[in-house]
């Protein structure tokens with residue numbers, strides 16, 4: 001049996017990309033906010049339905065620099081059920097992450113636990129639209145207004161998601177999207193920050209280019225996080241096919257849902273109301289009734305040439321690099337989720353017959369078969 005990987009990067013037809021990059025051999029403008037960079041910003045702003053958008057060479061640096069541009073201090077409330085990037089971006093800004101537990105149904109921040117974590121040192125909230133699931137943006141917004149906190153969404157998984165008919169990047173002060181090769185939309189590596197405040201935008205632009213204001217003025221301690229033209233063109237080409245890609249993902253997710261709702265030993269996520277999904281991931285949670293635990297299911301799937309991912313395990317507040325600093329027992333729902341979660345293979349070109357094979361094998365395994 002062929003191997004089924006957990007993900008596979010989307011690429012435009014070879015000829016389309018090769019044609020599109022040809023002009024670069026004439027212009028020799030390879031990076032530093034060239035014409036394709038500008039074009040991609042414009043087209044993404046439209047597609048994501050956001051007011052302002054700034055491109056970056058990857059999502060992580062985008063998040064790191066957005067936090068810097070907001071000039072935050074002290075403590076930042078976030079969740080540990082995420083990719084390393086979210087927590088590292090906070091810590092690398094000299095800020096202290098304070099971990100809020102998650103809602104076990106959506107895996108996003110449990111807003112009922114949020115208020116009790118706020119102290120006089122709290123300056124911001126960094127929630128994650130994990131798997132493309134929409135956070136309780138109203139609840140978070142209300143608390144942020146009450147305590148005058150900034151809200152920065154890690155929307156790395158949420159490309160193209162809409163809530164109440166609005167682009168997800170319009171919620172909070174700032175949102176970060178990732179365009180990494182494994183994400184729903186990619187620029188090989190890449191990312192963007194969406195925002196509304198013009199002053200913030202100008203400073204952010206400076207920070208991605210060494211803090212340079214003009215030829216003779218450097219008044220920000222910036223980094224280098226510019227997206228190059230080859231990345232931007234990959235983005236423009238991939239954007240030409242995005243609707244089709246999303247439709248293919250939708251069909252796969254619908255098949256998974258149809259097949260796996262009947263399997264009582266695993267829990268699958270419910271659809272969220274008023275949300276236009278992007279079908280980024282298909283997480284399942286292994287229940288107690290299951291004959292094998294999560295790690296055994298993971299191994300046995302692997303033996304059947306099906307590659308799943310323990311995404312997210314471990315929690316970021318359990319990482320070795322943070323040893324002794326945080327206590328993951330204070331986020332029990334996140335801890336439970338991380339011990340039970342598996343994300344199943346999902347990418348646009350995954351065939352329905354392979355989805356069926358994955359579901360067949362899973363259905364046997366959860367009842368103790370091999």
Ligand SMILES: *Cc1c(COP(=O)(O)O)cnc(C)c1O
Pocket residue numbers: 058059060061082083085086128154156157178179180189190191
């Ligand atoms: C992918 C990802 C990032 C970082 O994005 P890169 O573009 O890979 O730097 C941040 N947060 C989450 C939740 C992610 O999945």
